[in-house]
Amino acid sequence: MSTHPVPDDERPARSRLHAVAMRGDDPGNDPRPDVEREFRNAMARLAAGVGVLSTLDPIGRACGLTVTAVSSVSLEPPLVLVCVKKDGFIHDALFVADGWSITFLAADQLDAAHYFARHRYPGDRDDFSPWRTSRADSGELILTGGMAAVTCVPHEMVDAGDHSVAIGRVVHIPEHMTGETPLIHGDRAYFAPGTPLA
Numbered sequence: 001m002s003t004h005p006v007p008d009d010e011r012p013a014r015s016r017l018h019a020v021a022m023r024g025d026d027p028g029n030d031p032r033p034d035v036e037r038e039f040r041n042a043m044a045r046l047a048a049g050v051g052v053l054s055t056l057d058p059i060g061r062a063c064g065l066t067v068t069a070v071s072s073v074s075l076e077p078p079l080v081l082v083c084v085k086k087d088g089f090i091h092d093a094l095f096v097a098d099g100w101s102i103t104f105l106a107a108d109q110l111d112a113a114h115y116f117a118r119h120r121y122p123g124d125r126d127d128f129s130p131w132r133t134s135r136a137d138s139g140e141l142i143l144t145g146g147m148a149a150v151t152c153v154p155h156e157m158v159d160a161g162d163h164s165v166a167i168g169r170v171v172h173i174p175e176h177m178t179g180e181t182p183l184i185h186g187d188r189a190y191f192a193p194g195t196p197l198a
């Protein structure tokens with residue numbers, strides 16, 4: 001068996017891919033050290049609706065987090081996912097909560113988007129009183145001025161790098177939500193949608 005290294009361009013395609021992956025695993029030898037920053041910049045350009053993920057912490061205090069990494073997953077059963085940063089203050093509460101909800105914010109709830117995206121220090125707590133709310137069966141608060149909301153029971157927590165993917169089974173769609181125009185975030189700014197294109 002040859003002990004000579006085979007130049008990349010002479011390897012079968014599969015081995016070349018493996019070699020690139022291996023280099024990517026080694027930060028000291030990464031051919032694209034800026035990929036994290038570029039990935040962040042690319043994702044920032046993907047416009048998304050803005051939500052507030054809400055739950056109760058282990059001692060029953062209502063808390064919320066501004067999120068855009070939200071997607072429907074399945075209709076039967078109805079499943080929704082939200083990606084939550086592991087070092088974010090709401091993250092650990094999701095492992096023990098009986099349920100959680102996501103309010104899809106309306107454009108006139110920009111103040112809520114800012115408030116629930118603020119940095120929290122240990123001991124901080126959230127004050128939902130500036131907004132009209134209703135309480136889900138599991139106790140978390142829904143901002144009823146939003147476009148819509150989904151109320152979930154925990155289905156699965158999936159480990160994914162520096163985030164966890166919280167998958168919830170939707171058990172209720174709150175009625176009487178009063179939002180009229182969705183709040184959109186993209187290119188590091190908030191927008192209300194303009195003229196429909198199609």
Ligand SMILES: Cc1cc2nc3c(=O)[nH]c(=O)nc-3n(C[C@H](O)[C@H](O)[C@H](O)COP(=O)(O)O)c2cc1C
Pocket residue numbers: 050065066067068069070083084085087088089116117118119120185
């Ligand atoms: C528009 C927007 C969308 C966000 N989406 C998410 C998200 O999907 N998941 C998440 O964990 N954090 C998300 N964040 C971050 C949190 O809302 C919050 O700003 C962050 O956890 C505060 O972090 P810090 O306490 O480390 O400063 C988003 C923030 C903004 C402004």
